[in-house]
Amino acid sequence: MRIVVCVKHVPDIQSERSIGSDGHVVRDGGDGTLNELDENAVEAALALLEAHVDGGGTGEVIALTVGPDDAEDAVRRGLQMGADVAIHVLDDAIAGSDVFGTATVLAAAIKHLAATGPVDLVVTGMAALDALTSMLPATLAYLLDVPQLTLAAEVTLEGSTVRVRRELDTVTEVLTAPLPALVSVTDQANEPRYPNFKGIMAARKKPVTVLTLADLGVNPATVGAAGARTQVLDAAARPARENRILMTDDGTAGAQLAAYLVEHKLI
Amino acid sequence: MTSSLSSSALVLLDHHEGHLRPPVLELLTAARAFGIPVHGIWFGDGLEGAVPALGLAGVEVVYRVRAGAQGGVRADLRSTPVAADVLAALVAEKRPAVVLLASTFDNKEIAARVGAATGAGVVVDAGALAVEHGQFVAEKSAFAGTWLARCAITTPLAIIAVKANSVHAEDAAVATTPDVVDVAPAVSDRVSPVTLVERSERPTSGRPELGEAEVVIAGGRGTNGDFSVIEELADLLGAGVGATRVATDEGWIDRAAQIGQTGVTVAPRLYIGAGVSGAVHHRGGMQSAGTIVAVNSDPEAPIFEIADFGIVGDLFTVLPELTAELHSLTHAEGMK
Numbered sequence: 001m002r003i004v005v006c007v008k009h010v011p012d013i014q015s016e017r018s019i020g021s022d023g024h025v026v027r028d029g030g031d032g033t034l035n036e037l038d039e040n041a042v043e044a045a046l047a048l049l050e051a052h053v054d055g056g057g058t059g060e061v062i063a064l065t066v067g068p069d070d071a072e073d074a075v076r077r078g079l080q081m082g083a084d085v086a087i088h089v090l091d092d093a094i095a096g097s098d099v100f101g102t103a104t105v106l107a108a109a110i111k112h113l114a115a116t117g118p119v120d121l122v123v124t125g126m127a128a129l130d131a132l133t134s135m136l137p138a139t140l141a142y143l144l145d146v147p148q149l150t151l152a153a154e155v156t157l158e159g160s161t162v163r164v165r166r167e168l169d170t171v172t173e174v175l176t177a178p179l180p181a182l183v184s185v186t187d188q189a190n191e192p193r194y195p196n197f198k199g200i201m202a203a204r205k206k207p208v209t210v211l212t213l214a215d216l217g218v219n220p221a222t223v224g225a226a227g228a229r230t231q232v233l234d235a236a237a238r239p240a241r242e243n244r245i246l247m248t249d250d251g252t253a254g255a256q257l258a259a260y261l262v263e264h265k266l267i
Numbered sequence: 268m269t270s271s272l273s274s275s276a277l278v279l280l281d282h283h284e285g286h287l288r289p290p291v292l293e294l295l296t297a298a299r300a301f302g303i304p305v306h307g308i309w310f311g312d313g314l315e316g317a318v319p320a321l322g323l324a325g326v327e328v329v330y331r332v333r334a335g336a337q338g339g340v341r342a343d344l345r346s347t348p349v350a351a352d353v354l355a356a357l358v359a360e361k362r363p364a365v366v367l368l369a370s371t372f373d374n375k376e377i378a379a380r381v382g383a384a385t386g387a388g389v390v391v392d393a394g395a396l397a398v399e400h401g402q403f404v405a406e407k408s409a410f411a412g413t414w415l416a417r418c419a420i421t422t423p424l425a426i427i428a429v430k431a432n433s434v435h436a437e438d439a440a441v442a443t444t445p446d447v448v449d450v451a452p453a454v455s456d457r458v459s460p461v462t463l464v465e466r467s468e469r470p471t472s473g474r475p476e477l478g479e480a481e482v483v484i485a486g487g488r489g490t491n492g493d494f495s496v497i498e499e500l501a502d503l504l505g506a507g508v509g510a511t512r513v514a515t516d517e518g519w520i521d522r523a524a525q526i527g528q529t530g531v532t533v534a535p536r537l538y539i540g541a542g543v544s545g546a547v548h549h550r551g552g553m554q555s556a557g558t559i560v561a562v563n564s565d566p567e568a569p570i571f572e573i574a575d576f577g578i579v580g581d582l583f584t585v586l587p588e589l590t591a592e593l594h595s596l597t598h599a600e601g602m603k
Contacts, residue, residue, distance in 0.1 A: 013547050017410040025409075037529065100383060130410070132528060132551070133391050134372060135379035138347065142383040147460045148348060150376060163464075168372070169476070169523050169531075174465040181460075187529045188522070228421075229388030233404060235416035238554070241575050248566070249580025254588025257560065260576055262596055266537045266558055267482065267504055 001052045001059030001157075004110055005045040005123045006140070007038040007078055009071040010130040017130070023232030024096050024225075025130055032070050034077040037125035039192035044155050044185045045123045046082045046193070052157060059120075060084040062113060066094060066105045072208055079203035080195035086208040087113070093213055096225030099135045104223050106136075107143035108216040121162060122182040126151055137184035147177035150184040275304045277363040279354070279374065280321070280329070285313035287320055289479050290369040292436035294429055295324040297396050298367055299439055307445075308332065308357060310344045318445060325439025328446045330357055342454045343463060347373050349454055351380035356452030358385055358424065365403055370428035371478065378428045388420035391428040392532065394555070403427065411528065411547050412554025430555070431479045432534045469521065472508065477526065480507030483535040485526055485553070487511040489542020489563055489582055492519040496586040497541055503590055509533065511549045527552040541582040545570025562586065 011017045015031035045061045052059055062085040063078030065071045075086035089109050094101065113119055122144065127134040141148035149155075152164035163176045164183060195203070213220055221227060245260070247253060261267045276298035281288040298305045306328045307321060314331055321329060332353050334344050342349040354377060358366060366381065368374040375391045382389040393405035403425040406417050420427070477483060482504045486497045488511065501508045509526040510519065526533055528551040538556035543549060545561065545568055553559070554573060561574040562582045571577040578585055 013411065017414070019409065019414060019416060023416075098388070099379065103383070126529065129528060132409075133379075134375050135382075135389065135391060138351075138376035138379040139383050142348075142351075142380045148376075149461060150347075151372060167522060170469050170471050172465075172467050172469060173463060175461050176464055177461045229382070229386075230390060230418045230420050233399075233417045233419050235409070235414055238408070238413055238415050241559075241573065244575055244577070246571060246574070246577040247579070249578055249585055253562075253578045253580050254585045254590075255592045257576060257578065257585070257589050258592035258596060261537070261560075261593070264558065267593060267597075
């Protein structure tokens with residue numbers, strides 16, 4: 001059983017994040033981290049493999065990322081949590097990729113891995129907390145030509161079938177699909193394990209395999225800024241709200257607020 | 268304009284029980300503003316009841332896609348890959364310049380897959396739209412709503428998923444009589460293998476959908492599980508009721524009410540946070556609100572950094588007072 005979990009290194013959401021003059025997210029600010037929602041993906045992959053092994057099977061979890069130098073941190077965190085293998089696709093031509101460029105590279109990496117043995121399941125987080133488009137899972141499933149089971153709050157494997165429970169706005173669904181398949185998990189799917197000391201030490205011994213676009217047979221013109229289908233024209237920090245009112249309730253706050261809402265025709 | 272043959276705008280007509288979802292009227296208004304014919308695509312049954320509204324919105328053609336063996340699509344149309352496959356096939360045939368969808372989780376998947384299938388550029392969670400130098404430009408926010416960017420789509424076909432409350436919906440200057448065209452594009456085998464084992468509707472609140480509501484009141488840790496004063500205010504204002512992740516984690520309210528980066532993103536005209544601290548996760552889901560009101564007993568709560576009207580106080584005192592005062596003010600004005 002080979003499970004690939006896609007992880008992303010993103011600017012820390014607690015830090016000052018910005019878009020540079022080239023219209024791209026500033027990614028070398030130093031305050032980067034494994035996308036929090038991908039921790040749930042790694043946890044899901046590890047738990048599924050553990051259940052498989054408990055049932056007498058064998059396999060591995062492969063942490064995969066695409067990104068600049070710093071992105072290695074994302075797969076290293078995966079190793080520390082317990083992933084067996086780490087792959088980092090690193091290539092200058094990838095810079096400035098939109099979701100389609102990123103998905104193209106990930107798909108090529110997964111197909112590259114599949115050359116040495118079937119990849120049964122791809123697991124991703126539901127979104128990356130920088131771009132937050134949630135487009136990657138569906139795009140990747142499309143390119144891999146596998147069933148997609150997205151926004152899973154629960155995932156289980158039953159033989160060669162994957163089963164998920166999804167909690168949408170007002171609807172709960174249970175879906176199944178034959179492997180190979182792609183699953184994205186929400187932050188409700190599990191509590192990601194903290195790397196323990198043993199895991200961190202073991203991770204140090206595991207290498208991170210670095211691959212280039214040439215290794216994957218990806219045409220650079222189809223990814224990166226060259227292949228991007230959108231372009232940021234301008235970007236700026238949202239201006240601070242003006243004429244703000246801050247008060248401590250002296251017994252009249254409710255009434256003052258009511259007057260404000262009526263005056264501003266907000267109700 | 269762009270180089271496509273028919274240069275129309277194609278809008279995904281989300282509907283519920285035969286009625287167009289309110290954000291769709293916004294999409295149709297935005298589509299008309301591009302100055303090109305507006306077409307729609309409707310999945311499933313119930314179109315007859317919505318035709319008058321579509322006419323008022325200036326739609327010229329509606330492509331209807333129905334499931335079923337007789338000339339319909341043989342797959343579950345609610346599955347996003349199936350819907351995307353159908354939409355991509357229609358796009359390939361009709362060649363619109365732009366496809367507009369409401370920015371829901373499902374529609375963002377559809378947009379992504381249609382983009383992958385057609386090579387089109389995609390922007391999701393878009394706000395205001397424009398056309399500049401023949402390209403569609405969408406405004407969107409980034410980094411938990413703290414940054415605003417304008418993104419141009421550089422491909423001949425643009426696919427844009429638009430947030431609710433981004434555009435003020437209006438009737439067309441001239442109403443139309445939409446042509447209904449039944450279409451049944453072949454759905455490729457690749458999209459079939461997911462089996463829906465079970466689907467159950469959870470009880471709804473009867474309140475406006477959070478993503479669409481013009482007024483949203485959210486409760487956080489400070490409510491300590493008691494949403495009664497929030498519910499009363501929401502009753503008066505016809506507001507949606509939302510919550511922070513803490514409140515939903517505690518089980519105080521259904522997870523569907525969670526406003527935040529992994530939940531619903533709201534951009535109402537008015538947002539009122541009661542007992543909400545304003546952590547990044549939550550802020551990212553509401554920072555685009557027109558006016559932000561916050562009530563919290565903690566003066567250090569981060570939400571006060573972005574509130575237009577902030578009250579340090581007890582929500583169990585302030586909200587009832589607000590409700591009572593609004594009640595008497597609106598009654599004083601007579602029938603509304």
